[in-house]
Amino acid sequence: MTVPKVTAEDYIEILAFYARQIHLMDALKIEEYADTFTDDGVIDHAHRNERLAGREAMLAAMRAALPRYRDVVPRHWFDHYLIEPFAEGDGWRVVYYCLVSRTDAQGKVDFEPSFTVEDELVRLADGEIRTRLRVIHMDRPAS
Amino acid sequence: MTVPKVTAEDYIEILAFYARQIHLMDALKIEEYADTFTDDGVIDHAHRNERLAGREAMLAAMRAALPRYRDVVPRHWFDHYLIEPFAEGDGWRVVYYCLVSRTDAQGKVDFEPSFTVEDELVRLADGEIRTRLRVIHMDRPAS
Amino acid sequence: MTVPKVTAEDYIEILAFYARQIHLMDALKIEEYADTFTDDGVIDHAHRNERLAGREAMLAAMRAALPRYRDVVPRHWFDHYLIEPFAEGDGWRVVYYCLVSRTDAQGKVDFEPSFTVEDELVRLADGEIRTRLRVIHMDRPAS
DSSP states (O other): OOSOOOOHHHHHHHHHHHHHHHHHHHTTOHHHHHTTEEEEEEEEEGGGTEEEESHHHHHHHHHHHGGGGSSEEEEEEEEEEEEEEOSSSSEEEEEEEEEEEEEETTOOEEEOOOEEEEEEEEEOTTSOEEEEEEEEEEOOOOO | OOSOOOOHHHHHHHHHHHHHHHHHHHTTOHHHHHTTEEEEEEEEEGGGTEEEESHHHHHHHHHHHGGGGSSEEEEEEEEEEEEEEOSSSSEEEEEEEEEEEEEETTOOEEEOOOEEEEEEEEEOTTSOEEEEEEEEEEOOOOO | OOSOOOOHHHHHHHHHHHHHHHHHHHTTOHHHHHTTEEEEEEEEEGGGTEEEESHHHHHHHHHHHGGGGSSEEEEEEEEEEEEEEOSSSSEEEEEEEEEEEEEETTOOEEEOOOEEEEEEEEEOTTSOEEEEEEEEEEOOOOO
């Protein structure tokens, strides 16, 4: 393959970035979570045709969703990262699996449908990684 | 320990290999999935005494299994890779956990029994990684 | 950020350490699992106010728990490791997600409530990694 390969150092940094981002999201620290996106970052819920462009739109949508997480603890589980450096510019296209568990006050666990997520990550001038684009596809059977 | 250790670079390359292989399998791209095995690759479903030797046998078994995935989206989740370089030759013995989620058209999720998988991976002359042997053990209680 | 960053080599070694430790635990090899802790290691089940200090206390608690795993195969799934090197000394503070699946003899899978785990890992003089402290928090909704 002639696809440029991600270095081991960048791969680990990307895993560490996701760990930090997802701990913030699942802890409902929505301001800090929003800070892990670029200022013009976009979250595109492809399956429900909802496109959140920019920090304020993201925060409004997350604030509206908070009541859904009053009685359950969400945990986003990721796996199988496909990471491809941009041909130009400092960043990566990342595709991965996502499964969301919800633990309620009695300790009962259930799951949201699995998702496949496509991200564009960029490295800013200060060396930090941010998400510039997140497209979320709900997994649906072919039939 | 005197066990030879996998390098960080190889470890990451192995993770990236599995990510690519499993995205292909779960997308039911069975020809491309078969290409991630060596030509003489073997898949051994130890729990049901089924041994698929070579590309044609694999493809036939996968084609026969396709109808099972018409109404659900399978996702194979891996964790806890034990990776040990071969004492001789370019490759690794890898053991890991596997859990399969199935999301149906209504978004309902269920799970197949967990598995433990033992792989032999080899690096070909062109630098690419392939699976040479996959032995799949269904997890069963001791009692 | 001025937080010291874990190197890619250490990160991979930590993943390999957890893989080995968790395979031992889930295989109910409790002596070998206990060996992955320092001699004065502590497991603190914060949610049930149980603090196991030292190898003998750990082993006694694990022996007492064994009957719970006679009819199911437990698998501990980890994700989203936050890894921070100690400011002083050779080791890391690690925080991660944990979900436990249980597969019974019929192949039915259920899940224990999700957990968040905080570990202190140390590197001994011989280069080996051990867990010195493990604090286990059951995830509970805010409400």
